[in-house]
Amino acid sequence: MGLPMDDIHAPTVTSGPTTSGSGVANGSNLEHLSLMELIAEKDKVEEELKALGSVLDSHNVNMNTSLTTFDGYPRADIDVAQIRTTRARIIRLRNDFKNLMSKIETGLHSHYSAAAAAAAAATSQPPATHHEGPTVGGASTASSVPGSVNAASASGLIETPFAKVNSVVEGSPADEAGLKAGDRVRRFGTATWLNHEKLTKVAEVVRQNEGRPIQVKIVRKNPMTQADQELLLHLTPRSGWGGRGLLGCHLVPA
Template sequence: MVAPDLKAETMKLMDRRGALEAEMDAIIARLTAPGGPGITGGLVDAEGFPRSDIDIPNVLAQRRRLAELRNDHKDVTNKIDKNLEILHSSKLSRNEQSASRGSDTTASSHIGLSQIEPMEEDPVTRLPFAMIDEITDGSPAAVDGLQLGDEIVKFGNVEAGDRLQERLMSEAISNEDHQVSLAIIRQGSAMNLTITPRRWHGRGLLGCHFRML
């Protein structure tokens, strides 16, 4: 039996993760603004002197804070994933028990199978939040295996929630030249892929468009 407060704990963790993502997005936006130093860019000029056009101590502080937030975000995400595994396992067990009881029901039962109410979906159940509705030939998305119509369940650390476009962009930027894991649904089948956001001859780091569902 799952502890009754496990769902509440998971929802609180999701709220915490959302707050961490909001702070990370704000820092990334500041660091990557036009003329900014970037997340990992150098802080010296062509002659090797500290750049005079930026506040170097502030940039260093923001980068340190971003690293701390990423570590916290990873820890929170791991806790959420573990809780989801427990919740989904418990739900599967209840479904199996319900199916077993239903198979034992005789024709004389007052309650027919058609009268059984469907189980209510847990609020933490993962569902697709976006669909690939445009993809450019030769783009990182196309080369790495994404296809038109793929439904996105998880993109790196991004799942259903608020500010999805902003969070997707932030996830791609912060993982440039690094593999990002994807959970997708393709023609009704769940699949796992990896994609590497990277510079190419086209626009953006992926070369595809996400339509929010």
């Protein structure tokens, strides 16, 4: 008849606080980290999750693959113990990642609020001290909003492009805002390289802001110098412009 067995499919998760490989636990420890430190922790967690995923791949299993034979015995062709341990670690790290992203999201909102306030303060200065950059299709160059650039530099935050404009429909909201094919997107409202989730965050920002302007920070090659030029556009999603969607452009992952 045999002895009853634990469910070998269910990973064994130890009790106590969830901790990432770098030793940062869920909860209070995250409160003391700067935005850049949180980003560094996120990168570490992502790297370990990738490595653990490779362990599962080496056994040709995933988080849901059965570890028993059709008659309920542990499979002999895989290392069941290693897979259970790996799955448990992945569960812990996924929880860590969720908490880190929540803190990063809050930090980014604070960062961009401070940048916007600095930009507003800069524009209120007398013209003699304000060096306006050239405008392009409703966009201003980064030099026209020195407050935001200085705020970003001071924080050490690097806004890596996460999307590329593949095409723009003439007469669309994207066209009117100044977007061009080839532009690389650094920020789309609250969507950044840290949280865009394969551009699903961009779609969410668009849906939530129909009829309202969204700040879009892009990088564009200067055709004369071939140097990167940063532009801040204001794009207002809207229907009824004569084409499909609310933007009239096609974005792809960078």
